[in-house]
Amino acid sequence: MIDNIPPCPQCSGEYTYEMNNLVVCPACGHEWVPAADGAGAAAGAEAEERVIKDAVGNVLNDGDTVTVVKALKVKGNPSGIKAGTKVRNIRLVDGVDGHDIDCRIDGFGAMQLKSSVVKKA
Numbered sequence: 001m002i003d004n005i006p007p008c009p010q011c012s013g014e015y016t017y018e019m020n021n022l023v024v025c026p027a028c029g030h031e032w033v034p035a036a037d038g039a040g041a042a043a044g045a046e047a048e049e050r051v052i053k054d055a056v057g058n059v060l061n062d063g064d065t066v067t068v069v070k071a072l073k074v075k076g077n078p079s080g081i082k083a084g085t086k087v088r089n090i091r092l093v094d095g096v097d098g099h100d101i102d103c104r105i106d107g108f109g110a111m112q113l114k115s116s117v118v119k120k121a
């Protein structure tokens with residue numbers, strides 16, 4: 001049993017009740033699994049400790065200098081980024097599509113890279 005049944009997250013209805021490990025809201029019919037104590041906090045801590053590693057497993061940090069390990073195509077640039085290109089002062093981001101490094105590359109400007117294509121210099 002849950003001592004304190006939470007109000008409905010959908011309509012804030014207070015007349016919620018427990019049924020088979022679910023909490024049910026009679027006002028809007030919403031059913032959900034009540035969060036265990038501290039579950040939200042734990043998820044937050046996990047995000048905080050996200051570790052980004054380079055192609056060979058070195059942990060990357062903001063401000064690191066890395067080397068691109070393979071040639072990369074760049075939209076609108078015929079030559080692209082060559083393997084061995086040095087990238088200074090990277091910033092780790094939660095980018096889309098696994099692009100977790102924000103950086104500037106000489107001749108290309110600001111762009112995002114995947115940590116799997118760089119190696120810590």
Ligand SMILES: [Zn+2]
Nearest residue numbers: 008011025028
């Ligand atoms: Zn509701």
